[in-house]
Amino acid sequence: MFFRLIKGALFRQKGKMLMIAFTIALGASLATAMLNVMLDVGDKVNRELKTYGANINVIPKEASLLDDLYGVSEGFGVSDRYLSESELGRLKTIFWAFNIVDFAPYLNAQARIAGRADEVRLVGTWFSRRQELPTGETLDTGIRNMKSWWSIEGEWISDEDENAAMVGKLLAERTGLAVGDAFELESENARRRLTVRGIFEAGSGEDERIYVSLPVAQAMTDRPDRVSSVEVSALTTPDNELSRRAAQNPKSLSVKEWETWYCTAYVSAICYQIEEVLTDSVAKAIRQVAESEGAILEKTRLLMLLITILSLAGAALGISNLVTAGVMERSREIGLLKALGANNAPVSGLILTEIFITGIAGGAVGYFAGLGFAQIIGRTVFDAAINIKPMVIPLVAILISVVIAAGCIPSIRLLLSLRPAEVLHGR
Helix, strand or coil: CHHHHHHHHHHHCHHHHHHHHHHHHHHHHHHHHHHHHHHHHHHHHHHHHHHHCCCEEEEEHHHHHHHHHHCCCCCCCCCCCCEEHHHHHHHHHCCCHHHEEEEEEEEEEEEEECCCCCEEEEEEECCCEEEECCCCCEEEECHHHHCCCCEEEECCCCCCCCCEEEEEHHHHHHHCCCCCCEEEEECCCCEEEEEEEEEEECCCHHHHEEEEEHHHHHHHHCCCCEECEEEEEECCECCCHHHHHHHHCHHHCCHHHHHHHHCCCEHHHHHHHHHHHCCCEEEEECHHHHHHHHHHHHHHHHHHHHHHHHHHHHHHHHHHHHHHHHHHHCHHHHHHHHHCCCCHHHHHHHHHHHHHHHHHHHHHHHHHHHHHHHHHHHHHHHCCCCCCCCCHHHHHHHHHHHHHHHHHHHHHHHHHHCCHHHHHCCC
């Protein structure tokens, strides 16, 4: 009898039930899309932010000490300690090797343009280099990827072109250099004729520098296999209390805390692992970048969570109105059931069962629609597919159940207040 009543109600009120299913499907689809994107957004947002520069700077220990004492670490004649270029491939052998997406070395020096008395800052680096790794793999890296926001007049130079240079916009304006001009560059150890292939605008102090390929800078400074610093772009997890404690002193952690920290992609853990593989190095997080990444990621997740909550709240309100209207339309039927001896519990169970059956159908449709919405968001915003998270299925099921239960509360209260005698007499 119970199931016959449910079947009859579902078919008699199929229009209203379809509206309830549609409302639940909308809520489920938005919840599914937002939860999948929210759980997968970390790497996507981090990869987007990586286009705006490195978040880790690696320098020799002596330069780090000078930085701590005097605030100088760029290495333009300040420290005579260097890192080894031949060791840089080890960066891709650390525990979080796959989280290191780019890196570029720099050799800083002072030089002079022939005919001018003032010194300029010379920087040797990799522009777009295919690096052979100790693992046997290759990696395309360099500042062309890491400094993609630079505005370039002319063109990027290649690492093989040892007679080319890129000049910062401010320095070019001060010296009158233009794209295609040749000039003599002098250092203490060498003199070289270079051609300006490109003029760049970085919007920082880099606009006062000359960039050349790393072998050129090493030859002009007589420092083969030496680099002053390395900028690393890594995908990281936002800091928490554990990572901040570890950054101050990893030895203060318990064994369990240390394992958790070391095996989590905190910026401090990646810095620690870099120091393990590069001789006499100190890796420091570029805090403005690292903290901004964490803040943006947390705000993005919070926004998606709020959208999920609001969509489910809207679905609950829609269900409440539809179910309440259905109970009012069926008041005579409900009154008759009560008059025949049915108490409040089975009558309430009848209404709830009808809505939950409708909710299961709507939720299933909404879940698969949400997977499609998630892919649309991924392709539109991040230009990448969103990985489907199996844990979203039980989460959506629980959320939809809560929404249905919350939406049915007003209708159940109305049902409990119905008196058979009054309803059957049309009052």
